[in-house]
Structure formats: C-alpha cells, structure tokens
Amino acid sequence: MSTGLIIALIVIIAVVVAAAAVLMLRARDPRHGGGLKRRFGPEYDRAVARHDGDTKAAERELAERVERHGDLRERPLEPAERERYEARWTAAQERFVDAPRDAVAEADRLIAELAGARGFPADGHYEDQLAALSVHHAHHVEGYRRVHRVAHAGVNGAHDGGAGTEEMREAMVEARALFEELVRPSRHDGGRRTGADHAARRDHHTPSLFHRRQAKES
Known part of the structure; x- marks a missing residue:
C-alpha cells in the first residue's frame, strides 16, 4: 500500500471520527434533538x-426557551415564606369543597x-413564566397550564359556562405537583425543610377533601 x-x-478515518464526535455532542446538548427530548420529556x-408533528419546528421553539431561560437560578424561599404558601394551598384545597371555582382561581x-x-x-406575564417553568420543571408544568386554563374557562365572553367540578378537581390535583416542586427547599437552600415537612403532614390528609365533594354530590 502506497504512502x-x-x-x-x-x-478519512479522522473525518469520520470527528463527525461522530460532533453528532454525539449535539445529541447530548440540551438545545438539540435528543438533548431537548430528555430535558423536556x-x-x-x-x-x-x-406543531402538527414538525419536530424541527418544535425543537426550534424549545431551544429558544432554553436560550432565554436556561441560565435562570431559582431564588430560595425563607422558611416563613414557604409556610405562608403552604398554608394558602391547604386553604385552597379545603375551599374546593364548597367553592371549587374560587379554589381553582386561587x-x-x-x-x-x-x-x-x-x-x-412575574407581573402577569403568564406565557413567559410558563415557558421559563417548562425549562426547569418540564415534567410538572402541564399542571399549571391546565389549572390556568380551567380557572379562566367561561371568562372573557366564553359561552361554555366554564369547566365542570371534576375537571377543576383534576386540574388542582395535577397543579399540586408543580406547587410542591416550587415550594420545597432545593439542594441550594441549605436543607431547610421545616416548612416542607409540615406541609407533607398536612397534605397527607387533604385529598379526602376532594372526595368529600364527590360524596356530597352523589
């Protein structure tokens, strides 16, 4: 074989290896293809x-969300703040029994x-807030989207009269997962879990409140 x-x-081998390395890096990059799918679930x-099945268009949208919000660092809550939010959520769940629409709005x-x-x-920028949440809490952001949609059903001239009680109950149950992710201390919060622990004990019993509503209606 000649020199x-x-x-x-x-x-040729070097080019093939380099191309494979580039493809591997792109697959791992959270702004491309497989990386986006893993990140957003x-x-x-x-x-x-x-986007009607157009994965390229969907990936461009998701990559733009990462570009805009990927560097966001969540601010830790003070224990008193956390307990106030937990108390409000518990009150909203209890209120659902007699005023489900008000509870969902809350x-x-x-x-x-x-x-x-x-x-x-913040400041009422729902779509921007939802996009940012989807970057950092992708597996639970649908609960917020759903409870927001249900809370605004029948508003601003809608003719369907709003969501039914069961739809509102399901929306609150799903939204609770995102609430719990946002309210619990992260690993950057120094492990302050007092408020979260209280909430866990309270919330262990609160789902029965939704069932009480069903019992009253049966």
Whole structure:
C-alpha cells in the first residue's frame, strides 16, 4: 500500500471520527434533538403535537426557551415564606369543597406568585413564566397550564359556562405537583425543610377533601 493511500485513509478515518464526535455532542446538548427530548420529556411531545408533528419546528421553539431561560437560578424561599404558601394551598384545597371555582382561581394565582418569588418571570406575564417553568420543571408544568386554563374557562365572553367540578378537581390535583416542586427547599437552600415537612403532614390528609365533594354530590 502506497504512502499516499495510507495518508488518505488516515484522513478519512479522522473525518469520520470527528463527525461522530460532533453528532454525539449535539445529541447530548440540551438545545438539540435528543438533548431537548430528555430535558423536556412530555413537554417535548406537546410541542411536537402543537406543531402538527414538525419536530424541527418544535425543537426550534424549545431551544429558544432554553436560550432565554436556561441560565435562570431559582431564588430560595425563607422558611416563613414557604409556610405562608403552604398554608394558602391547604386553604385552597379545603375551599374546593364548597367553592371549587374560587379554589381553582386561587391555585392559579398562588402558583403564579410562588413562581415569581422563586425568580421566574412575574407581573402577569403568564406565557413567559410558563415557558421559563417548562425549562426547569418540564415534567410538572402541564399542571399549571391546565389549572390556568380551567380557572379562566367561561371568562372573557366564553359561552361554555366554564369547566365542570371534576375537571377543576383534576386540574388542582395535577397543579399540586408543580406547587410542591416550587415550594420545597432545593439542594441550594441549605436543607431547610421545616416548612416542607409540615406541609407533607398536612397534605397527607387533604385529598379526602376532594372526595368529600364527590360524596356530597352523589
């Protein structure tokens, strides 16, 4: 084999290896393809569905969210703040028994305020706040989207009269997962878990409040 052929083969192999390395890095990059799918989970599938199956368009949207909000650092809550939010959520769940629409509206406001307190976009910028939350809490952000939609059903001239009691109950149950993620201390908060521990003990019993509503209606 001639020296020239050997050099050519070495160059070709080097190019193939470099191309494979680039593809691997892109796959791991949270702003591209597989990285986006891993980062966003169910939110990735929702974006694809919203773009009628166009994965490229969905990935451009998600990559833009990461570019805008990926560097956001969540602000820790003080223990007193945490306990106030937990008390409000418990009160909203209890209120659901007799005033489900008011309870859902309070849950929607509460998550918006809590997200703002943690450093996410606030001041009524719902879409921007939702996009930022989807970058950092992708697996639970749908609960916020749903409770916001239900809270505003039948408002601003809608003719469907709003959501039914069961739909509102399901929205609150789903939204609670995001609330708990936002209110609990993160690993950067110094492990201050007193408020969260109290909430866990209180919330262990609160789902029965929703069932009480069903019993009253049966």
